[in-house]
Amino acid sequence: MSFIATPQSLHFEAPLPLQSGASIRGYDLTYETYGQLNAERSNAVLICHALNASHHVAGIYEGQARSEGWWDNMVGPGKPVDTDRFFVIGVNNLGSCFGSTGPMHVNPDTERVYGADFPVVTVEDWVNAQARLLDALGIQQLAAVMGGSLGGMQALSWTLQYPERVRHAVVVASAPNLSAENIAFNEVARRAIVTDPDFHGGHFYQHGVVPARGLRIARMIGHITYLSDDVMNAKFGRELRPPTLPASHGALPPEGALAPRGGPSALDAPPVPAYRYSTQDIEFQIESYLRYQGDKFSEYFDANTYLLITRALDYFDPARAFGGDLTQALARATCKFLLVSFSTDWRFSPARSREIVKALLENRRDVSYAEIDAPHGHDAFLLEDERYVGVVRSYFESFAGEAR
Amino acid sequence: MSFIATPQSLHFEAPLPLQSGASIRGYDLTYETYGQLNAERSNAVLICHALNASHHVAGIYEGQARSEGWWDNMVGPGKPVDTDRFFVIGVNNLGSCFGSTGPMHVNPDTERVYGADFPVVTVEDWVNAQARLLDALGIQQLAAVMGGSLGGMQALSWTLQYPERVRHAVVVASAPNLSAENIAFNEVARRAIVTDPDFHGGHFYQHGVVPARGLRIARMIGHITYLSDDVMNAKFGRELRPPTLPASHGALPPEGALAPRGGPSALDAPPVPAYRYSTQDIEFQIESYLRYQGDKFSEYFDANTYLLITRALDYFDPARAFGGDLTQALARATCKFLLVSFSTDWRFSPARSREIVKALLENRRDVSYAEIDAPHGHDAFLLEDERYVGVVRSYFESFAGEAR
Numbered sequence A, B: 001m002s003f004i005a006t007p008q009s010l011h012f013e014a015p016l017p018l019q020s021g022a023s024i025r026g027y028d029l030t031y032e033t034y035g036q037l038n039a040e041r042s043n044a045v046l047i048c049h050a051l052n053a054s055h056h057v058a059g060i061y062e063g064q065a066r067s068e069g070w071w072d073n074m075v076g077p078g079k080p081v082d083t084d085r086f087f088v089i090g091v092n093n094l095g096s097c098f099g100s101t102g103p104m105h106v107n108p109d110t111e112r113v114y115g116a117d118f119p120v121v122t123v124e125d126w127v128n129a130q131a132r133l134l135d136a137l138g139i140q141q142l143a144a145v146m147g148g149s150l151g152g153m154q155a156l157s158w159t160l161q162y163p164e165r166v167r168h169a170v171v172v173a174s175a176p177n178l179s180a181e182n183i184a185f186n187e188v189a190r191r192a193i194v195t196d197p198d199f200h201g202g203h204f205y206q207h208g209v210v211p212a213r214g215l216r217i218a219r220m221i222g223h224i225t226y227l228s229d230d231v232m233n234a235k236f237g238r239e240l241r242p243p244t245l246p247a248s249h250g251a252l253p254p255e256g257a258l259a260p261r262g263g264p265s266a267l268d269a270p271p272v273p274a275y276r277y278s279t280q281d282i283e284f285q286i287e288s289y290l291r292y293q294g295d296k297f298s299e300y301f302d303a304n305t306y307l308l309i310t311r312a313l314d315y316f317d318p319a320r321a322f323g324g325d326l327t328q329a330l331a332r333a334t335c336k337f338l339l340v341s342f343s344t345d346w347r348f349s350p351a352r353s354r355e356i357v358k359a360l361l362e363n364r365r366d367v368s369y370a371e372i373d374a375p376h377g378h379d380a381f382l383l384e385d386e387r388y389v390g391v392v393r394s395y396f397e398s399f400a401g402e403a404r
Helices: A123-136 A150-161 A180-194 A197-202 A212-226 A229-235 A285-300 A303-315 A318-322 A326-332 A350-362 A377-382 A386-399 B123-136 B150-161 B180-194 B197-202 B212-226 B229-235 B285-300 B303-315 B318-322 B326-332 B350-362 B377-382 B386-400
Strands: A008-012 A027-034 A044-048 A087-091 A144-148 A168-172 A336-342 A367-372 B008-012 B027-034 B044-048 B087-091 B144-148 B168-172 B336-342 B367-372
Touching (some): A144 A150, A150 A318, A150 A326, A180 B229, A197 A303, A212 A285, A212 A303, A285 B180, A318 A326, A326 A350, A336 A350, A336 A377, A336 A386, A350 A367, B044 B123, B044 B150, B123 B150, B150 B168, B150 B303, B180 B197, B180 B212, B197 B212, B197 B303, B212 B285, B212 B303, B318 B326, B326 B350, B336 B386, B367 B386
Parallel strands (some): A044 A087, A144 A168, B044 B144
Antiparallel strands (some): A027 A087, B008 B027, B027 B087
């Protein structure tokens, strides 16, 4: 049983200057809050979302079963980020497609849908927009900012852009920048979208189509990088998709589907289901799973948003202005940190988190670091893992009583 | 300086039964041979190719500079596979697009181009076709069969399908089957091709188009998996593509391209080239490299062949008929083995080669195994590495004097 969450929206008329040199004005931010802001306005926690998530961090929507927020296991009454003690804010980032102003909205300057003309937004731009939201909510300082993956990059950037406004930062399964391989996967996904004939240069809305083919490919690629090789082998291995049966046959495979094979010990071995020998039909369970994930994603996610968000990932690199020296880059941070990584995460491996930990320690910052031995790859940051959840709970408990 | 290679072709009229239950007749195999078959016909070495290679293993074509075969560093006079001592055969596999009968050829039964109707071929089918070629060349037994990656799977399969016809097998950077993750990457590549509107269900030839968009994506994905994270970071890292300059500016970037950044130590740091802030233009060198590889590939590779060859990879699984017991599956092999893997190969990691080594040792077979500490990922099997090349040379020298 979860609580009822209610999305809200705020309009910002004043132009927000962006890193690119452009600016955006007359935009909306959609957000949710859980729990109560205390009298000192000192118990606010900002949760930053990753690629395909939103402001809907926790709780469910009225009358919608199974509408839990994406971090509902982490945030709520009595949960590790305890909404009985903290005032938690989730906000949909600019350029996203879940409520805040994005490519499918109208540009007030041109009175046309942005489409591909939506300005390029960066992690730093998002943090600036989030800071304006906090201003509007009357919150000067966050008890904590927290995020996983791209959300972790935002949390880290908060400590650099607004060091005086953050007391704690929780950076989960993240990295100080993308590796060449990370960028490469993003680029393939973007090319799949951009070269889909239904993309129409990013102005597909006016053609009444969406580049679903490209989005499907993008999501399939993404999904592979979210999972570990181990968990894929455990969940799917080389298992074949069961043959489609006429309803009357029930759950048992028809005779013909089980073809015994020759060979010295074929008589002892269990019967081997026959291959279909097709290049286009689904043969393996993993194919079925990926196609399903791709189909689902292409039905709700905006293609221009996908381009924007993967580019924000590519561009994030706080050490860049310091000749690549992360220690110098993180010198501005003053808050306390918890970093968490997962052993089988090959998208943002523990080594990437350790780079951040090392740079913070070299600046003599207060850093806790947990490397969780979990089989689930990058996805682990969204999953229930006793040790992981326990670490986050302990960390938040350590400062829940703080009065500032 | 390399020698001149000359492709040849043989026609096979009799139907070749395929694993799928279908058969193919009236097909051609394109091949090349290097060196001289000895009087005992005992010095033949068959080289099996991987995904996008061909019969052109070594040498160059008359009048074509830079037309070296794909394993020219490994095969030739005085090279590790020494054509002064061995008679080396390279053969293009059925279904490929470099000369042997494939999807772009005419089905003699229907007198129409095969297209997507080309029968699904497996590693075992290729080995059977290669065996027929050897029959035609009057070669009863191979001194060695050798291949890397998918080529290594063919070499392994030779030792199981025709144990009495192979004295040595050299299996490089290969695996006993594909993992779920391997299949997943293949599936995304196939979906990119099949969902390209120019694919026309695999019958694009008659529409005068090729599914170049899909092929580009497929190749980009492939390329990422061929390289290690390390080598990608070393070669490309986060380097930006240099700005395009008017010719008169020469190699120096224009003033505006170097924008110094703010921050505590920006004065000491070298100037930071400006981001372009674009979601569709090339920003990073790695993007430029991948797009180039994709473009090049889409100009010469056949889309139906790509589907067939990735499927042959998916299907290969000699342990399958033995309830997954690789030791039982490899009991049939009688020859001697050399296995080679590369430390940073994450497509077919050393652990996968070790599975084969272990299964062979459990059958008390004569196995040499070299795990080469090389930074290049899966691609290492095609590259010059002193230790790797040395191991192969020593292995071939060990039996070059054999008289059988």
